[in-house]
């Protein structure tokens with residue numbers, strides 16, 4: 134064959150447009166997505182809308198309904214196929230609350246203490262409860278004989294959220310079982326500037342529900358000192374919280390259908406509900422705009438990722454987890470290969486935790502080692518935003534059900550040094566969120582989602 138003919142034969146191939154079926158270059162696409170994420174404030178602007186135009190969004194509230202409409206509209210504009218999956222959620226309504234430390238002797242005034250009722254708390258009688266306190270630092274140190282007729286104050290030092298939050302969750306039940314008339318918990322935080330932190334609590338099935346609320350670490354310490362120095366402080370407590378009938382809510386699901394394996398699904402999750410204080414900016418508004426923007430950037434690619442990506446704005450994480458449970462049940466027969474949650478604030482992204490379990494549901498270090506080895510190149514794409522670290526750990530509450538059903542579970546990890554101090558308080562507001570960190574979080578989430586949705590041999594590497 135003469136050279137000229139060879140050239141001629143080659144020409145049509147050279148001139149032909151790039152075949153649409155040709156797979157995108159994974160690393161180049163990751164770099165493109167990273168650059169787009171780092172140069173856009175769209176997620177930050179969405180968070181401002183959510184916080185300022187709608188505000189906090191407790192389950193059953195009109196604001197949560199408005200946020201669901203907003204999420205549906207925004208994700209539709211971003212090019213995702215959006216559906217609402219109905220879920221009935223509890224409706225707990227906080228009323229006014231008042232707590233006073235009564236004077237220790239005649240001539241002194243009562244002092245009003247900051248208080249926030251805990252989710253699902255019952256109210257006091259209208260005239261309130263007046264009782265002596267029994268301050269105790271742990272369940273181990275709790276003496277049931279001292280609690281009868283008292284207001285129990287759980288002054289548990291913060292050693293970590295997972296461990297310390299048990300006093301908020303179970304304290305009222307333990308106190309009630311011993312005959313206490315109310316339960317107050319030191320707010321679950323590592324630092325405090327005299328701010329009470331709300332959160333959920335659950336009455337055990339065998340106890341009489343007693344009023345349950347959070348006080349500041351400062352007041353818990355004061356009451357503890359008074360007790361240690363031989364006085365018996367008395368408190369007057371008035372709570373007016375009520376639990377109403379369940380309300381219809383929904384998970385908002387935005388889908389980008391996979392180009393090659395649409396039946397394999399990667400879920401990006403957050404929760405749209407919040408507590409009824411502050412603006413739910415970091416818990417979990419920031420997580421929602423991050424996964425929404427990741428979905429938007431993936432949808433704008435010339436070709437969709439290999440697998441289907443679903444952005445799920447879960448409902449009712451804070452006081453029921455019904456959105457996460459309903460999603461896992463409704464999609465149990467699908468192949469959700471991986472799920473990533475963003476629900477630990479808007480601090481700098483540090484990497485991802487991987488929640489890999491064996492058949493018994495225990496952590497599986499061998500599977501983690503295989504996953505870590507398999508994802509090395511993809512983790513490298515995250516180095517520019519400091520999020521290349523992968524460690525074994527917890528994924529997220531909302532995606533817990535799908536992880537139990539077999540999905541690889543991941544959590545976007547953040548620097549949480551500024552998180553607990555505002556968590557579940559009136560201080561969880563928009564202006565505390567740093568736009569540069571939002572961009573970096575979006576970059577980390579988008580590139581990681583791309584890695585999970587595009588990498589062909591992800592699953593065989595983990596589950597051989």
Ligand SMILES: [Zn+2]
Pocket residue numbers: 404416417450476
């Ligand atoms: Zn949260």
